[in-house]
Amino acid sequence: MIKVAIMGCGTIGSGVYEVIENNQAVLQKELGEEIRVAKILDLRSFPGTPYEKLVVNDISLIVDDPEISIVVETMGGTKPAYQFVKSCLLAGKHVTTSNKALVAAHGTELLQIAREKNVNFFFEAAVGGGIPVIRNIGTGYAGQVIEEITGILNGTTNFILTKMDREGASFEDVLAEAQRLGYAEKDPSADVEGWDTCRKIAILSSLAMDGEVDFEEIETEGITKIDTADFAYARKMGTSIRLVGSMLREEDGFSVFVGPMMVGMDDPLYSVSGVFNGIVIRGNQLGVTMMYGSGAGKLPTASAVIADIVEIAKNPARNVPFGWHAGKLSPKPAGARLHRFLVRFDGADAAAAQKTAEALGAKAPVFPDGGAEFAVLTEALTKDELKEKLAAFPNVKKYIRAALNGIA
Amino acid sequence: MIKVAIMGCGTIGSGVYEVIENNQAVLQKELGEEIRVAKILDLRSFPGTPYEKLVVNDISLIVDDPEISIVVETMGGTKPAYQFVKSCLLAGKHVTTSNKALVAAHGTELLQIAREKNVNFFFEAAVGGGIPVIRNIGTGYAGQVIEEITGILNGTTNFILTKMDREGASFEDVLAEAQRLGYAEKDPSADVEGWDTCRKIAILSSLAMDGEVDFEEIETEGITKIDTADFAYARKMGTSIRLVGSMLREEDGFSVFVGPMMVGMDDPLYSVSGVFNGIVIRGNQLGVTMMYGSGAGKLPTASAVIADIVEIAKNPARNVPFGWHAGKLSPKPAGARLHRFLVRFDGADAAAAQKTAEALGAKAPVFPDGGAEFAVLTEALTKDELKEKLAAFPNVKKYIRAALNGIA
Numbered sequence: 001m002i003k004v005a006i007m008g009c010g011t012i013g014s015g016v017y018e019v020i021e022n023n024q025a026v027l028q029k030e031l032g033e034e035i036r037v038a039k040i041l042d043l044r045s046f047p048g049t050p051y052e053k054l055v056v057n058d059i060s061l062i063v064d065d066p067e068i069s070i071v072v073e074t075m076g077g078t079k080p081a082y083q084f085v086k087s088c089l090l091a092g093k094h095v096t097t098s099n100k101a102l103v104a105a106h107g108t109e110l111l112q113i114a115r116e117k118n119v120n121f122f123f124e125a126a127v128g129g130g131i132p133v134i135r136n137i138g139t140g141y142a143g144q145v146i147e148e149i150t151g152i153l154n155g156t157t158n159f160i161l162t163k164m165d166r167e168g169a170s171f172e173d174v175l176a177e178a179q180r181l182g183y184a185e186k187d188p189s190a191d192v193e194g195w196d197t198c199r200k201i202a203i204l205s206s207l208a209m210d211g212e213v214d215f216e217e218i219e220t221e222g223i224t225k226i227d228t229a230d231f232a233y234a235r236k237m238g239t240s241i242r243l244v245g246s247m248l249r250e251e252d253g254f255s256v257f258v259g260p261m262m263v264g265m266d267d268p269l270y271s272v273s274g275v276f277n278g279i280v281i282r283g284n285q286l287g288v289t290m291m292y293g294s295g296a297g298k299l300p301t302a303s304a305v306i307a308d309i310v311e312i313a314k315n316p317a318r319n320v321p322f323g324w325h326a327g328k329l330s331p332k333p334a335g336a337r338l339h340r341f342l343v344r345f346d347g348a349d350a351a352a353a354q355k356t357a358e359a360l361g362a363k364a365p366v367f368p369d370g371g372a373e374f375a376v377l378t379e380a381l382t383k384d385e386l387k388e389k390l391a392a393f394p395n396v397k398k399y400i401r402a403a404l405n406g407i408a
Numbered sequence: 409m410i411k412v413a414i415m416g417c418g419t420i421g422s423g424v425y426e427v428i429e430n431n432q433a434v435l436q437k438e439l440g441e442e443i444r445v446a447k448i449l450d451l452r453s454f455p456g457t458p459y460e461k462l463v464v465n466d467i468s469l470i471v472d473d474p475e476i477s478i479v480v481e482t483m484g485g486t487k488p489a490y491q492f493v494k495s496c497l498l499a500g501k502h503v504t505t506s507n508k509a510l511v512a513a514h515g516t517e518l519l520q521i522a523r524e525k526n527v528n529f530f531f532e533a534a535v536g537g538g539i540p541v542i543r544n545i546g547t548g549y550a551g552q553v554i555e556e557i558t559g560i561l562n563g564t565t566n567f568i569l570t571k572m573d574r575e576g577a578s579f580e581d582v583l584a585e586a587q588r589l590g591y592a593e594k595d596p597s598a599d600v601e602g603w604d605t606c607r608k609i610a611i612l613s614s615l616a617m618d619g620e621v622d623f624e625e626i627e628t629e630g631i632t633k634i635d636t637a638d639f640a641y642a643r644k645m646g647t648s649i650r651l652v653g654s655m656l657r658e659e660d661g662f663s664v665f666v667g668p669m670m671v672g673m674d675d676p677l678y679s680v681s682g683v684f685n686g687i688v689i690r691g692n693q694l695g696v697t698m699m700y701g702s703g704a705g706k707l708p709t710a711s712a713v714i715a716d717i718v719e720i721a722k723n724p725a726r727n728v729p730f731g732w733h734a735g736k737l738s739p740k741p742a743g744a745r746l747h748r749f750l751v752r753f754d755g756a757d758a759a760a761a762q763k764t765a766e767a768l769g770a771k772a773p774v775f776p777d778g779g780a781e782f783a784v785l786t787e788a789l790t791k792d793e794l795k796e797k798l799a800a801f802p803n804v805k806k807y808i809r810a811a812l813n814g815i816a
Contacts, residue, residue, distance in 0.1 A: 019551070019693045027551050124548075130694040132548025139547065140532075140540025142718035143427070143435050144711055268700050271679030285427045286538045286702070286711035292676050293697030303552055303694035310550035314729070321722070 002031065002313050003038035005062045007084055008075030009046065009055070012098045012125070015302030016072050017051050023306070031313045038068055041084075059084050063091045070312050072305055073097040082106050089113045089121060094316075096308035098125035098301055104199040108212040111323040118319050122308035127153065127200045130300030131293040132307060133279050137207045138322060144283035146208040150246040153200040155275035155295040156184045156191040157223050157243045161260075162273040165231050165240050171224065183275060193222035194243060194258040201245025204279075205256050208247060211329035213256065218245075219334045221259035229368060230260075230400060233342060233375045236366050239264050239407055241400065242272070248337055257334035257401075262342050262377075264406035335383040340402040343386075346395040348372040360389060373397065380404055410439065410721050411446035413470045415492055416483030417454065417463070420506045420533070423710030424480050425459050431714070439721045446476055449492075467492050471499045478720050480713055481505035490514050497521045497529060502724075504716035506533035506709055512607040516620040519731040526727050530716035535561065535608045538708030539701040540715060541687050545615045546730060552691035554616040558654040561608040563683035563703040564592045564599040565631050565651045569668075570681040573639050573648050579632065591683060601630035602651060602666040609653025612687075613664050616655060619737035621664065626653075627742045629667035637776060638808060641750060641783045644774050647672050647815055649808065650680070656745055665742035665809075670750050670785075672814035743791040748810040751794075754803040756780040768797060781805065788812055 004020065006013045017037050020027065027035050039062055040046075040054045059080075062068055071088045073095055075081045081102045088095050089110060097103065102110075103123045114121035124134045128151070137146065152158050156178060163174040175192065178184035190196045202215035223243050234241050245258045263270050268290040272278030277295025282288050294300035311320060345356060353365035353374040361379025368374070378386065383401075390396050412428065414421045425445050428435065435443050447470055448454075448462045467488075470476055479496045481503055483489045489510045496503050497518060505511065510518075511531045522529035532542045536559070545554065560566050564586060571582040583600065586592035598604050610623035631651050642649050653666045671677050676698040680686030685703025690696050702708035719728060753764060761773035761782040769787025776782070786794065791809075798804050 022693060023551055023553060026553050030550060130691075131697055132544055135547055136540055136544060139543055139719065140715055142438060143431055143714040145431060145434050265679075266681060268679065271673075271676065273674060283538075283711060285430060285707045285714070287705070287708050289539055289699065289701030291697065291699055294695045297695070299693045300695050303691060306551040306693070307548055311547065 001033060002035040002070065003068045004035065004070045004072060004309065005039040005041065005068045006037055006072045006074060007041040007062070008073065009040050009042040009044070010074060010076070011298045012301050012305070013040070013072065013074035015298035016074065016305050019299060019302045019306050027310070030310055035309070035313065039065065059087065063087045068093060069316065070094045070096070070309055072309070073099055073102070074305070075099065076101065078102050078105050085110060086113065089117055089119060092117050092119055094120045094312040096122040096124070096305050096312065098123070098305055100126040100196070100199045100203060104202050104215045107203065107206065107323065108326055112326055115319050118317070120312050120315065120320055120322065122312065122322060124308050125301045125304035127203050128277050128279055128291070129293065129295040129297060130303050131277060131279065131291045131295065132304065133204070133291050134207065135307065136291065137204070137281065141281065141283055141286065144286050145249070146281060147249045147284050148247065148282040149201070149204050149208055149279065150244050150269070151201065151204065151279035152242050152269055152272045152277050153197045153245050153279070153295065154191055154243060155277060156188065158272065158277070159183050159275045160192070161223060161226070161241055161243060164226070164228065165235070168228055168231065170228055171226060192224050194220045197243060197245040198258045201247060201256055201258060205247040205254065205331070206324045209254055209329050210324045211327045212324065213329050213331065217331055219257045223260055225398070226260055229344070230342070232368055233344070233366055234262055237262070237377060237407065239402070240270055242269055244269070250332060253332045255334045255337045256331045260400050262400060262402035262407065264403060264408065267403055267406040338380045338382055338404055340380055340404060340407065341378045341386050341399045342375055342402050343378060343390065343399040344373060344375045344397040345393060346373050346397055348374070356393065377402060377407065409441060410443040410478065411476045412443065412478045412480060412717065413447040413449065413476045414445055414480045414482060415449040415470070416481065417448050417450040417452070418482060418484070419706045420709050420713070421448070421480065421482035423706035424482065424713050427707060427710045427714050435718070438718055443717070443721065447473065467495065471495045476501060477724065478502045478504070478717055480717070481507055481510070482713070483507065484509065486510050486513050493518060494521065497525055497527060500525050500527055502528045502720040504530040504532070504713050504720065506531070506713055508534040508604070508607045508611060512610050512623045515611065515614065515731065516734055520734055523727050526725070528720050528723065528728055528730065530720065530730060532716045533709045533712035535611050536685050536687055536699070537701065537703040537705060538711050539685060539687065539699045539703065540712065541612070541699050542615065543715065544699065545612070545689065549689065549691055549694065552694050553657070554689060555657045555692050556655065556690040557609070557612045557616055557687065558652050558677070559609065559612065559687035560650050560677055560680045560685050561605045561653050561687070561703065562599055562651060563685060564596070566680065566685070567591050567683045568600070569631060569634070569649055569651060572634070572636065573643070576636055576639070578636055579634060600632055602628045605651060605653040606666045609655060609664055609666060613655040613662065614732045617662055617737050618732045619735045620732065621737050621739065625739055627665045631668055633806070634668055637752070638750070640776055641752070641774055642670055645670070645785060645815065647810070648678055650677055652677065658740060661740045663742045663745045664739045668808050670808060670810035670815065672811060672816065675811055675814040746788045746790055746812055748788055748812060748815065749786045749794050749807045750783055750810050751786060751798065751807040752781060752783045752805040753801060754781050754805055756782070764801065785810060785815065
């Protein structure tokens with residue numbers, strides 16, 4: 001029998017217990033033996049639950065238990081998750097985690113320890129919830145130069161933006177509804193400011209570039225400034241607005257940003273709506289692919305942990321190549337990356353608007369149904385070039401990135 | 409140095425050569441050694457190409473060459489591909505193929521031989537072109553009960569249907585254009601009759617059910633009868649029509665069909681347009697995921713072969729769990745599966761149409777912009793139930809499956 005310990009019995013942790021019980025038959029068939037949760041570390045007790053008697057309060061009862069070979073970390077945060085995971089790895093136990101904060105902050109070191117101890121440190125559930133994106137980068141894209149990863153990586157903000165788009169509702173109203181529905185936290189900053197997306201694209205960039213990409217070096221902008229007028233323009237242009245994290249391999253390095261982006265109807269990300277996630281990966285020979293699925297949620301995320309557990313159980317005595325290697329990689333400034341931009345200006349004079357459009361390589365200005373303003377969709381240029389050009393326009397209101405391809 | 413042989417130097421075969429050359433640096437980094445194509449089996453010669461001198465005409469020069477450890481089969485068809493692949497496996501060589509006909513017809517036996525000889529028989533490129541769907545089912549969905557796979561698996565027919573939808577063009581006109589563009593064969597039967605999709609969903613079903621699903625037992629219908637009026641109704645209902653292959657796990661077995669299906673705007677398959685493929689996989693704990701990408705094409709398909717080669721090269725001395733096991737599994741009749749249906753009727757009488765709609769659990773009949781007919785979108789029922797109900801209506805023109813979820 002394979003014995004698993006779970007550290008942190010919140011939503012994901014209890015989900016892992018459930019999936020192991022629910023899918024025991026298929027797991028036994030795949031692994032050729034029984035697999036059970038033997039201990040659950042939590043400071044709370046869970047009276048009345050089927051795992052009531054598995055709960056322990058002391059990490060050493062897991063670290064020092066020779067029968068436990070696989071540890072699942074679903075506590076979240078870095079303290080004490082980092083110390084606990086490190087102790088487990090040093091004790092020769094395999095670890096799988098759903099904790100993006102831990103992976104983004106300490107992944108490089110923990111991967112290295114796992115290699116040295118000949119165990120595995122997996123984190124399929126840390127990005128994209130149930131979408132098997134991390135394993136895929138390592139296997140499905142083997143032999144491929146990954147040139148770009150652009151993903152809708154946060155379900156909460158995607159739910160908000162989709163609602164704003166479809167219902168013409170304001171950010172504040174939809175956020176309040178998302179909070180009522182339990183899709184958004186009481187303090188929604190980590191989601192709406194883009195910090196969650198930032199950690200996830202840092203992890204994906206580290207995988208694609210095979211080195212440590214520090215999430216603190218990634219230019220990050222959230223969705224709090226997106227308003228109903230932005231969506232009205234987007235709709236008039238046959239597009240929508242999504243919060244993306246995006247990494248682009250460049251001539252001598254790579255760049256990364258997190259921010260809102262206009263995407264056209266033929267963009268595979270356009271149809272990723274509600275709480276779903278979608279991740280576009282472009283390989284140099286393979287072209288564009290996308291993976292779509294539940295980016296969060298108890299059972300989908302727990303299922304990604306289970307996929308890790310199965311791979312560990314099939315490779316109990318070896319470190320399977322996974323993750324990235326040591327060595328810090330700094331992204332190039334995102335301001336030098338080519339985009340198109342939606343730029344909004346004050347003013348209702350048609351001739352002036354047309355001139356503005358021409359100066360920015362746009363076909364024609366777009367006017368709203370009401371209000372003394374207009375917008376243009378620029379030709380491809382860098383943010384730095386855009387800023388330089390916009391210096392000549394005192395009536396600039398704001399600008400939003402737009403996808404380079406797929407918008408008419 | 410790892411030496412590879414390619415059997416069949418057509419589009420995919422020459423693509424494999426190209427990707428190995430183009431991505432030699434990344435391959436060497438991943439494998440820790442050089443990897444080169446050593447021989448290419450083809451009856452033609454290729455003067456002026458960089459691989460001119462690699463061409464051999466005799467299979468025994470590959471089978472008997474102890475230096476060649478990996479053989480790529482990209483000949484297509486089953487004769488002589490089956491005999492050649494079998495000989496290579498029996499000689500202890502790993503094989504990867506892009507040949508869905510071979511895998512659908514002989515996969516079970518070839519997988520078994522590979523296990524006995526402790527080598528690998530991989531076929532990532534046989535379904536979904538560059539989309540790493542096959543490997544994903546085995547790893548990303550590990551520990552999961554796969555309840556449904558529904559995919560747009562043929563780029564040619566998807567190109568045709570997308571064009572028909574967007575331009576209101578007829579099947580015949582778009583087919584002729586697709587042939588001009590090289591997206592459709594001169595004899596397009598394998599695509600437009602659904603046979604290609606049939607073999608692919610047979611392979612995916614075999615993987616999901618872990619047994620041999622005979623493609624000849626799958627109810628298969630193509631797109632030749634889809635007309636502009638069908639699309640006009642679909643658009644009025646906020647949907648589109650796609651050719652899908654679909655497997656559903658049922659109480660005591662599974663069912664499979666290939667045929668046109670209406671999908672709503674929130675269906676992840678709705679946005680899979682043009683020559684792209686998209687494959688929805690639903691796990692019992694994971695929920696819905698979709699993989700999207702180039703379903704065909706030289707370099708995408710060759711890239712999938714390369715991913716196989718990398719996994720082989722990393723596991724040179726063992727049979728990696730892959731594919732399905734022996735044992736024939738017969739699908740249940742697809743007529744017992746629940747769907748909704750778009751049903752078209754002759755007649756323009758509003759009251760009669762309303763009565764028809766009610767009899768089929770539809771909200772209201774939909775009338776075209778011209779012509780003495782109407783259509784209804786039924787409630788959920790099986791095809792067998794539908795046929796029984798339609799027996800009372802002598803004015804039935806035709807019906808098309810519609811997705812159970814996602815249509816208002």
